[in-house]
Amino acid sequence: MTTAVFIDGESGTTGLQIRDRLEARDDIRLVSVPTEHRKDAAARKDAFAEADVSILCLPDDAARDAVILAGGTRIIDASTAHRTAAAWVYGMPELPGQRDRIRDATRVANVGCYATGSIAMLRPLTDAGLVPHDHGVVLTGVSGYTGGGKALIAEYEAGTAPDLYLYALTQSHKHIPEIMKYGGLTRKPLFQPMVANFAQGMMVQLHLHADLLPGEIAGHARIEAALRDFYHGDPFVSVEMAGDRIDPQATRDTNRMILSVQGDGAGRVTVTAVLDNLGKGASGTAVQNLNIMIGAKETAGLT
Ligand SMILES: NC(=O)C1=CN([C@@H]2O[C@H](COP(=O)(O)OP(=O)(O)OC[C@H]3O[C@@H](n4cnc5c(N)ncnc54)[C@H](OP(=O)(O)O)[C@@H]3O)[C@@H](O)[C@H]2O)C=CC1
Numbered sequence: 001m002t003t004a005v006f007i008d009g010e011s012g013t014t015g016l017q018i019r020d021r022l023e024a025r026d027d028i029r030l031v032s033v034p035t036e037h038r039k040d041a042a043a044r045k046d047a048f049a050e051a052d053v054s055i056l057c058l059p060d061d062a063a064r065d066a067v068i069l070a071g072g073t074r075i076i077d078a079s080t081a082h083r084t085a086a087a088w089v090y091g092m093p094e095l096p097g098q099r100d101r102i103r104d105a106t107r108v109a110n111v112g113c114y115a116t117g118s119i120a121m122l123r124p125l126t127d128a129g130l131v132p133h134d135h136g137v138v139l140t141g142v143s144g145y146t147g148g149g150k151a152l153i154a155e156y157e158a159g160t161a162p163d164l165y166l167y168a169l170t171q172s173h174k175h176i177p178e179i180m181k182y183g184g185l186t187r188k189p190l191f192q193p194m195v196a197n198f199a200q201g202m203m204v205q206l207h208l209h210a211d212l213l214p215g216e217i218a219g220h221a222r223i224e225a226a227l228r229d230f231y232h233g234d235p236f237v238s239v240e241m242a243g244d245r246i247d248p249q250a251t252r253d254t255n256r257m258i259l260s261v262q263g264d265g266a267g268r269v270t271v272t273a274v275l276d277n278l279g280k281g282a283s284g285t286a287v288q289n290l291n292i293m294i295g296a297k298e299t300a301g302l303t
């Protein structure tokens, strides 16, 4: 039996990557609208009606409109529009109990790219009580320029964007609400992202003065052990020893995420997540969520 899948926004950065991961599969039949009708409501409504599952790869406002057009089809939304909405299931399979919720869901909000790394580091530590929920958390991140979609890609390809820049300087990055809700934080974290001159790849870091946390010192070894326990047996997330350098492009074109713990071996600890912003941070997890929803092998179409 095949599952009919419509990717709304399939010619965009995320949509193309999802298409690449699905088109060779014999358990999936892709439903498409001709390129010239890609913004035509009637054509898209027909595609939604034909699909068993539709994946939205659109800007937030267009994604909200698409949900109205979509009727009863099951949806995975790659945008930020529904990530903390009560009626939506958060599409981060690694969270406790989340695979069962995703399997039964009709509306899945795919996790954001920086949020994937941030929550992956935070949640094991807040669940284990090593980082208190109201801790003043500091996160930094660097993304490849494809994270900014077609518009930012065009700037880099034209050579008009700087090799590295900081942005979201007012502490209002769009991923903060989902990082708080699913990372287990009650206090807004500091989060400083940047973009660098490479296409795909991402690194997110959590910086901790673990010796100042309450209770027994949540040092390097306990933090690493909590991460290893949380991800034991996970098909895509691993906790590894980092060498002298960490490459944000190390998992390019894969659905893998590598976590590592660095520091002085005592109280000053940095946890690092490396993932592909377009892979594990977007299209890879969308396909992983699709696999869970349709009862396919979770790793199908993914490396
Ligand atoms: N890039 C990334 O790393 C990540 C992106 N995402 C999310 O995925 C979504 C898509 O991002 P991305 O692929 O980067 O963006 P792109 O700009 O590359 O692609 C967006 C696509 O949506 C199409 N589109 C825009 N408006 C409409 C509309 N009203 N109806 C139908 N199609 C429309 C665009 O067509 P046209 O070009 O013709 O305007 C384009 O093909 C965003 O919500 C983003 O937040 C999620 C995680 C990571």
Ligand SMILES: CC(=O)N[C@@H](CCC(=O)OP(=O)(O)O)C(=O)O
Residues within 6 Å of the ligand: 078, 079, 080, 111, 112, 113, 114, 143, 144, 145, 146, 147, 148, 174, 175, 193, 195, 281
């Ligand atoms: C480099 C860059 O601009 N990155 C985007 C995040 C990527 C994105 O739009 O997607 P998700 O929210 O769906 O993860 C940003 O910081 O707004």
